[in-house]
Amino acid sequence: MQIQADASKCQGYGNCVDLDPDHFDLDDDGLVVVLKSAVAPSEQETAGAAVRSCPVAAVWLVDHEA
Numbered sequence: 001m002q003i004q005a006d007a008s009k010c011q012g013y014g015n016c017v018d019l020d021p022d023h024f025d026l027d028d029d030g031l032v033v034v035l036k037s038a039v040a041p042s043e044q045e046t047a048g049a050a051v052r053s054c055p056v057a058a059v060w061l062v063d064h065e066a
């Protein structure tokens with residue numbers, strides 16, 4: 001799985017960062033930054049919870065492209 005983000009939708013709530021700081025951070029403007037887009041199988045639960053926590057759906061998971 002991979003994380004994708006649309007920082008233009010981000011409202012800077014920080015839920016994703018709180019739940020999965022290995023993958024998400026906020027930049028100086030308080031908008032989401034994906035630190036690492038690749039999600040290992042062992043990380044899927046945490047990354048999924050972070051994605052679901054976003055109230056504006058600014059981050060989401062996609063399957064790896066072949």
Ligand code: SF4
Nearest residue numbers: 010011013014016054
């Ligand atoms: S949870 Fe959503 S709105 Fe909040 S910082 Fe993360 S991407 Fe932005």
